[in-house]
Amino acid sequence: MSRTFDDARRWARFGTALFIKAADDEALDAPSALPGWTRKHLLAHLAANADALGNLVHWAATGEKTLMYSSPEERAAGIEHGGRLPAAELTAWLRLSADTLESAMATLGDEQWQSPVVTAQGRTVPATELPWMRSREVCVHAIDLATGLSFADLPADFLAALCDDVVAKRGGGPGPALVLEATDTGARWELPGEGGPVALAGPLHGITAYLTGRDTTLGGEPAPTLAAWL
Known part of the structure; x- marks a missing residue:
């Protein structure tokens, strides 16, 4: 957004x-x-x-x-x-x-x-x-x-903007290539990185928690480890 x-x-x-x-x-x-x-x-x-x-x-x-x-x-x-x-x-x-x-x-x-x-x-x-x-x-x-x-207590428009911001910052650094889709809003992010892209899906608040390093899972499943965000 x-x-x-x-x-x-x-x-x-x-x-x-x-x-x-x-x-x-x-x-x-x-x-x-x-x-x-x-x-x-x-x-x-x-x-x-x-x-x-x-x-x-x-x-x-x-x-x-x-x-x-x-x-x-x-x-x-x-x-x-x-x-x-x-x-x-x-x-x-x-x-x-x-x-x-x-x-x-x-x-x-x-x-x-x-x-x-x-x-x-x-x-x-x-x-x-x-x-x-x-x-x-x-x-x-x-x-x-x-x-x-939890991140579910934050406004959805803030979460989407934060995901945009984190993806932009992470895009220039090391880490796996990812395609993330919010199952509740349909929003989608592509994170360039190493290897073929890994597709991950989950609620917007879960994607935000994962991208900001606050959760190591997404949809209850282990997700690739990410480098520090800030």
């Missing part, structure tokens, strides 16, 4: 509310679905991500170069520090950073939204990409909190 700027804004708001609600749990020291990370680490990551995207909003608004993070080491250290904060303090940071980012984005005019900024991966993109970047973080990591949510 062809996602729009308004779509991304809507998904970012939806995912933020979903993540914050899922994070409203006393067991924040429990493991998340990500190896080596507790739920606290995920909260710290999402809070820091909002602050970092806020840096890019500032760049777009003022023209003053403001990187997301000063370095990968600074980013990692911030997450580790946040993971050790008391739950109340960490939750307050999560909420404040999300509100501050939303308020900052709301002030950007049409011309400012077209301003080029640089992501943490070094890609130069227009500021219009920032809501999509945020929606991916909050929606996917809401599932990673391991509080009972």
Whole structure:
């Protein structure tokens, strides 16, 4: 599907509310679905991500170069520090950073939204990409909190857009050639790779979980191992 700027804004708001609600749990020291990370680490990551995207909003608004993070080491250290904060303090940071980012984005005019900024991966993109970047973080990591949510709880149009995004990113890297078909929507993706294409089918939410590395099966059957997505 062809996602729009308004779509991304809507998904970012939806995912933020979903993540914050899922994070409203006393067991924040429990493991998340990500190896080596507790739920606290995920909260710290999402809070820091909002602050970092806020840096890019500032760049777009003022023209003053403001990187997301000063370095990968600074980013990692911030997450580790946040993971050790008391739950109340960490939750307050999560909420404040999300509100501050939303308020900052709301002030950007049409011309400012077209301003080029640089992501943490070094890609130069227009500021219009920032809501999509945020929606991916909050929606996917809401599932990673391991509080009972699944990809089936996310909007179908977001899932389709995420599959488009993942396939585009995976298309240039190593891995098996795949043809994936969503049995509930009819959507289809071709992933170039090594060997003859393997045909896989399943519900849209299952395909999304597989492509993002959150499941190693599809339709209950083992699926080819994929390399890291991001």
